[in-house]
Structure formats: structure tokens, C-alpha cells
Amino acid sequence: MQRIKSEQLYGEALKHIVGGVNSPSRSFKAVGGGAPVFMSRAEGAYFWDADGNRYIDYLAAFGPIITGHAHPIVTSAIVQAAQNGTLYGTPTEHEIELAAELKRAIPSMDKVRFVNSGTEAVMTTIRVARAATGRSKIIKFAGCYHGHSDLVLVAAGSGPSTLGIPDSAGVPASIAGEVITVPYNDLDGLKLALERWGDEVAAVMVEPIVGNFGMVMPHEGFLEELCRMTREAGALVIYDEVISAFRFHYGSTQTFQAFPDREAIRPDLTALGKIIGGGLPIGAYGGRAEVMDRVAPLGPAYQAGTMAGNPASVMAGLACLEVLRGDGVYPRMEALATRLADGLRQSAERHGIPLTVNRIVGAFSTHFCNHPVTNYDEAQDTDGEAFARFFRLMLDRGIYLAPSKYEAWFLTTAHTDEDIDATLEAAEASFQEMS
């Protein structure tokens, strides 16, 4: 497959945009480097690059594009919003509608505030939790990604439960020292951290279902115990559901059928993004009224935004949620994902390639290893070179995967059985070449 135009554009981009990309996850650094593919158009489950090559898209823009690209209902909502003027700097009626819809789907959110990204949403939940508790430390889990604000760009220290070290240049050690990192799915580690620092901890922040080191479900009882121990320590539970909300069913983790005792896993605060903006920039956070009422203008915790709750993002989000409320939407994505995930597993096995596939409803991750992946260490202990090879072979067969071994494959409402057949055929040929 020729990608001459992408190569040229990459050369140009490098002159003007740092690294040629506006988000490092778009670069091909993790899959052997070189020019990323420059896309120029997308519709449904496909996109076309600058050279005119077509790809079946499993990136879904890292999650938001759950209805496929340019869904007519979402597109017409955006057009309508644009025609009515894109930004007022005043409240609008549609913001109330979207906030009310989020509350209906996610009952722990008594009150909501819209921001512009998942990063902002998470960053503000931390500020609010600190304001509500008068404490400063945060516990997070290794490998969970919560955006790029200082506090959450902190990696684990050397032990299983240690104070953090900065994961990025520019994050001061003093800030990393406010963060404790614990392995995901490790209740003993969390217990240890809470015993040691519990009375200084404002919040425990978690991706309740992980999307950032593959798709990983919490072990049975993990979230229940996490919530119980956190509250016992007088801290707040923050769920980062920027990926997980509306991805597996119409709602969030706390309303997901996979969890028998959903009362026991209710968070105090939730951060949202991606899907709730229907492909336009958005973030939101919400939670218990008495916690949220700490936010300005009601309370002393400040958070603001010129673009926050802008009509286009809000209208696109409402339209996207409307599509997701349609009959059989999630079961259909699940059926396609199941066939694809099972087919990949069998195909890899036929060629003697170790592959672990973690599937949750319509999303899954592929790990080149022969052990389960339930935490970050296990996700790291996989064959990155094999993934990179597979990624390139699939790309050349017109299948676009996220360019990182840690990212998920996302099905959308636009994918069809024919797309799955074509993808499995490409995978079979790719695994054969690899073996």
C-alpha cells in the first residue's frame, strides 16, 4: 500500500508541529516510528488517507466515535448548532438537557459541570475532592491514564505501594510526592497505602474498568472493597470513566450488569469525556450535590471555561446518546466484537502466536503473550515488537488499529459483519506472515 502523500505531509508537519502530531499517541513511535497515516475523510466504519487508501477503523479516535464517523444524526445536530452560532458565553437550554441525560444514566451524579476534555474533568475532580476533604494526597493505580495534568502524570515508585515519581519532565517532585501509586486489582497494596497515608488522602482515583493498558475488568470485589476502604479512610472515590461510560452499555460502571452489587460501587465523583461529546471536544464531571456545591460560583473551588458546554459539543453529545439509546445497539456491537476477538484468538493459535484477548462488550485489547493481563505489569510484559509487526501488516491490508500495544480496538454502530470478515482475513494473512 502506497502512502506517499502521508510521507510528504509528515515531512511538512515536522517543520511546524512538534513531532508532527498534536498528541503523542497519534505518532508511530511505539510501532517502529516513521510517518503516521494522515487521514483526510471518514464515514461510518471507514476512513481514507491522503493517498486515497481506505481503512476499516478500530481506533474510533481513541474512543469517542462510537456511532461511526459522520453519523447523520450527529452531523445534522452539529450543522444545526453551527447555524445557530457556535458560542455565546451564556448558558443555553441544551446544556441542561445533556446534564439531565447524564444524570439519568449515571445516578451518582446529582450535579454536573461541563469542561472541554477528559484531562480537565479529571483535574477538576481532584481539586474538588481536595476542597471537600481539606486533604492533599491522591491514590491512583499504575497504568491507568487520567489525562495530562501534573498530578496524574506520576508513575509508581519502586515498591508495590509507594509515593510517586514524575512521569514527565516539568512535573515537580513536590507534586509527584502528593501521589501514591498502587497496582490495579491489588487490594493489599491499596490497604497498605491507606494504612500509611490514609488521613492525608483526599481521593482514590481509578479507571473502574481499565481502557489504558488494554481492556481490563476489575477482579470480583475490587471496586466494592476499594469504595469501602476509601470511605473508611475519609477520602472520596473518583471514577475516571472518560473511556468506560457509555462504551459497554447505556450508562457507567456503577450501572453495569457485570457488577452484582451496584450500590456498593457508587463513586463520589465521576469524570467523563469522549463519547458524551459525539466526536467534538468535551469533558464533564459530576457527583454528590454536597461535594459538587464546593465548585464556584456556589463554593470556593474554582473551575471555569470559555468553551465549556459549547452548543456544538453539547448538541453532538445529545445526538450521539440518542443513537446509543436505540434498540439493540450494544448487543450488536458485542456480537461483532465477540466474533472478531474469538476469530483473532483462533487465527493466532493456528499460527502458534501467543495472544491474549481481553474483551468487554464491544471493545477488546490484544496482548502478544501467553498469560492473562489483569494489571499494568502484566500488560507491559508482552511482546511489543510482535504487536508492532502485526500493526504494520494489518495497516497495509487496510485495517487501522491504535498504534500502541496498550490501546483497545473499538467497535462502532457502523461496523458490519462484512468488516469483521475482512478484518479476520487480514489477520489470518498477517499472522501467517509473522509465524
Ligand code: PMP
Ligand atoms: N481519562 C482516561 C481514562 C482517558 O482514557 C483519557 C484519554 N485517553 C483521559 C482521561 C484524557 O482525556 P482527554 O484526552 O480528552 O484530555
